[in-house]
Amino acid sequence: MKKLLFYIFLVLGAVIFLYPFIWMISASLAPENEISGLTFLPSGITFSSYIQMFDKIPIGKAFINSMIVASTITIGVLVFGSMVGYALSRLEFKGRNLIFYIIIFTMTLPFQITLIPQYILIVKFGWIDSYTGLIVPYLMNTLAIIMFRQYFKSIPQDLIDAARIDGCGELRIIFGILWPNSLPALATVGIITFMASWNEVLWPLIVIRDENLMTMPQLVTLFAVGGRAESQLGVKLAAATMLALPIVAAYIFFQKYFIQSMASSGMKE
Amino acid sequence: MRKKLIPYLLVSPYLIHFIVFVAFPVGFSIYLTFNNWNIISPMEYTGLSNYKRLFQDAIFWKSLLNTLIFLVIHIPLQIIFALLLAELLNQKIKFRGFFRAAFFLPVIVSGVVVTILWQQLYGFDTGLLNRLLVKIGLAKIGWLTDPNWSMPSIAVMATWKNVGLYIVLFLVGLQTVPPQYYEAAELEGATHLQKFFRITLPMINPTIFMVVILSTIGGFSLFIEPYVMTGGGPLNSTVSAVLYIYKQGFFYYHMGYASTLGFFFALLILAVVMIQKKFIEKDK
Structure with a gap:
């Protein structure tokens, strides 16, 4: 029982530390109009953000x-x-x-x-x-x-x-x-x-x-x-x-x- | 003769570097505090006017207050979360390596990335945190647009970025506590909390001390976070020491005044660290 509580805390911690990075990668691959409402995975993957970035800088x-x-x-x-x-x-x-x-x-x-x-x-x-x-x-x-x-x-x-x-x-x-x-x-x-x-x-x-x-x-x-x-x-x-x-x-x-x-x-x- | 010269040849790169990039700059910096200079036109001796200006400069005082706010939030958060997660990792658990690696990830990633990311999380309309607040029926918070929230927001972000390092350091500290101590305490019927406050805490005191010192230096070195997120605003509520030096030096080209700021902040950091050292040594 106590063990379970430990794991819940640890998993919660891992989510807090990893989630922003996962969000970043998935938002960078999402269509621009989806990003503002994005929580986890986009509906489809597009590289257009990367292509535009290579164009600009x-x-x-x-x-x-x-x-x-x-x-x-x-x-x-x-x-x-x-x-x-x-x-x-x-x-x-x-x-x-x-x-x-x-x-x-x-x-x-x-x-x-x-x-x-x-x-x-x-x-x-x-x-x-x-x-x-x-x-x-x-x-x-x-x-x-x-x-x-x-x-x-x-x-x-x-x-x-x-x-x-x-x-x-x-x-x-x-x-x-x-x-x-x-x-x-x-x-x-x-x-x-x-x-x-x-x-x-x-x-x-x-x-x-x-x-x-x-x-x-x-x-x-x-x-x-x-x-x-x-x-x-x-x-x-x-x-x-x-x-x-x-x-x-x-x-x-x-x-x-x-x-x-x-x-x-x-x-x- | 040659033999005698060899050691000096070996340390000569250091000595040259020290003279050019440390000793001379420190001396020159102090000299600059008595002058006005924009690098291009000739230097102008102004006596103590830079110091007078410093003490009357509201933004300078504001930057000190901001640093203080940052430290008051950042240091306790850092210690509590690092200790908590280190305690959890110190139990007999599976996937310890994975958890440790996950907590440590923000430490190795550039502050620029972390800041860009959190800027989105803190966004007023579409940021994840406010979306979450709205979902549970609370009002949105201006994390970066409300002057009362902006510095605390940065302090929380900095904690998220750095805490992994301190988890690892605390973990090392916790593992140096001899298990016999706990066994003896258990025999005497000590509770979990008693064990923590009577055995664990005193043993990891040096690590806590290190967290306090490194966080203090970090607070005075804050730059990229306000630079990217807020530009020092709103209402100068996130102007940090280094950001202000940067603005005076590389925006207005007030080299004399920027040096005065740098000199003063450096003295302040040394003083604060020394006081903390004294304070904590007395505590032991």
Whole structure:
């Protein structure tokens, strides 16, 4: 009896969390005149909202832009994060603690204070309307450094010593020895970084004006707000569905990793 | 010699990034608060006038009040629902993985998508919530058009989006409670509620603390939700800290004043988080 009550609550919860997405997909496939009264499934499926959306905005180009930006940032964060994390956990040098404290301090610094001056920097560098402006400020991530530092600490010193005797340089040690032994850390940092940059919208809104360089969240936002959807709800929802699709697809396959990664990054903050 | 240099070479990308994108911006931001500047024409030194303006700016105070309203609704909702669902998931149930994944879905989806979706649910005439209200014989609510409802509506939506993460964090917390504690309590004849308040709650206190801090930072970082849903209206009832910085900076090009806002909000966030830390540590 009590069990049944538990299940009722859980199913109710699942409905509340899933229903809006189901509604979104089914509304984006419904004929425009049915959407306002739609509760669950439309009477028939039509792709006209999607066709109109592709006509109005360069969503394909935006997908490629988002891919380029999020992938480059993720690779940068993994490479630089593990270099710094390695130095901080495995090498002795003057100023190491100072750098560590700076990192900890930076993590607590609210972004509100750096937003305006960072924008001014991008203007002065001439990086407005460029991939560079979207990517470079995000190539380094303090949370990633801390996570790599922690993970590398757990790797046995013998492994590193053996590599040194074989004549490996430090970069070979990081990318050839530590990386293959740090797959969980790489996956965690990779997933969080990719997801965060894929969903980032404030910074692109500030840095990009040229429609051909816009990332997906930015393009969809401006489309939804700017009135170009001409109050055609279906087209708006089709754009929203396109924006959600890639991350949801990845989530369905790597669900466990997503949840674990997000949980462990939440713990650290 | 080369050996000594290697560590510094390895951390140099971080140091360069720190100087260019953190240290310099913080310094420059403070400098900007004493100036008026629209980037194009030369900077104009104005002393403390930006600060004077800040304290007399009704919209600035309104944005603080809005953030407060958001937090007062968002934080308790977040904690109650996350705890409730985490407790349920912590029982011996089937399909736990499925339920967890379903609750977590909004966390990974872009805020833009969530906002566009809820804008429809909150719609006055055709929105699902009002259709439901009408069906059970109640009056429609102006979820996003009534200034009294608009910020609470956004707070509820934000809870829906984030609560999955906290369910997972609470679940981790709940699983660290040694089962012997409950067994001992049961022997003594403790009720469910007693067990919850005497054992569970103290053990997951650190997680609650984290929810409070992360939600506070989230409240001050609210941007895309009001930007898409309401544009800050009606009657400025959903102007958030970041939305106001954005408007001043990128709409009016008041770089000096926008920096003053950013600087002030940042100080405020640090102060609030510090007070919360003190408060909660004392509680333990």
